[in-house]
Amino acid sequence: MAIVRSLDLPLEQTAVSRFLPWIMAGLLYLSLVALAVAAVADGAWELYNQRSKLVTVTLPGAKGNDADVETAAILKILNDSGEVAAAHPVGNDELQELIAPWLGDAKASDREIALPRLIDVTLDPLVAPDLKGLQERLRQVVPEATIGIQAVSHDRAQRQASFFRTSGIAVGLVLLVAALVLVAVITRLSLTTHQETVALLRYMGAQDGYLARQFERFALLSSLRGGLVGFSIAMVTVLVLLYSIQHLELTSTIRLGLRPVDWIMLACVPVVSALLCTATARLTALWGLSHMP
């Protein structure tokens, strides 16, 4: 004898309903992958958000007093500007270190070429930065001054992250809603398909609650089974994707990954969707039964 009691209605045997677990697995798989993409994108967005608060001002190489006067003037503009929280010139030693790989061991001061001067700028996180406007003002003092090249590319990456986050969540939710609609449709169709058996159970005195429980149990079992399969395959997919992205070094500036809270959220999706499917089946069955003679 089976451990799980058979359903009174042959929902696991008839074409209308028997594939529900597999369809649920497919929908949950796609939904989880989409939500995982959204979570990764959200993590990336947050990182970019922190990074984009840091920009670098680059001034062309110059020597002597002129250079110090220029640097001081640029620092004054930066410090006076509302969007800048702090500005620090990068020290000579640090600069040497930065360019060492390109110039070799020779001391830069021994050379003819003057090194570019860099200023690290921390932007005020509460003010939307107008980097173009700031650069214009710097160029009135030093025409060749440039600002925040990385910040510009961050900006694009961040927009991408934001896009993936929004569309991932949207696709994930649409798929979950589709799963609920599917459960409702299958429940309603099954009620019609099995109306003779439903009538027989009613002749034995079965109330609507008892009959609805058949559909509820079926939906719960199907969505749990499908959810488990979909979740497992989705997690393998996500891990493989993350692994290959990191090893292909598609993104050099930040590390893409799922945070602990993301894993927890993804693990909750199959459980929550199973509960919602169960409730949907119950309500649909009760509604359908109340319309049957």
Place this chain on the structure above:
Amino acid sequence: MGHCAIFTIIFERIPQRLMLQLDHVAMRYGEGPEVLHDVNLSLERGDFIFLMGPSGAGKTTMLHIMGLIRMPSRGSVRIFGRDVADMNRDELGESRRRIGMMFQDFRLISHLSAFDNVALPLRIGGGKEREVRELVHEMLSWLGLTDVIDATPPTLSTGQRQIVAAARAAISRPSLLLCDEPTSNVDARRARRLMRLFTELAKDGTTVVLSTHNDDLPDRYPHPVLHLNAGQLTGRTLPAKPVAAAD
């Protein structure tokens, strides 16, 4: 004050003894001809009667009306002291749970095992799974079906299916047991077993109605016979000779 109490006792006892009452019941299917005409019948607790008539006389139709499966086109049905026309859906279900119906065409659920088919009325009635198992095993082994307990109806012989159908009708010890030609497909030994089951239930207070289209059963069991011919109850014969039901 004293006789008030006596009246109360009398009035409360009447609906308890009276299980089923058909009052001027007539039936037609859709726009078809009337197949039952002015049927009047009262059955009390523990009554055991045969409903006899040729094929097409209306036996099945009458049992379906008594079993609250069909509503009559005319007349009233009172069951367990209440008019069926006044019952809402929940009350109808409640009354139906006190009725055991053995259909002429069995109506077993084909994807369920013999065990699960017999267990249905108990589960519908909210029985605990442990008790359900015990009762169903007991019933099926008593009827000699232990070896096919996990088999589904399509794999059973007609006789075995009929016994499963009888077991399902009787398993919840209903107040009213309606059996539509219950022994038509089973061998003599199994037929005696079924009759013994029905008799035991009647002794415990179940009202039993068995339909049959041959004289065989009424000849061997001492119960009143209602004769149904062309939709009309034409007479009632009392048992001629008390024959001990041998087993």
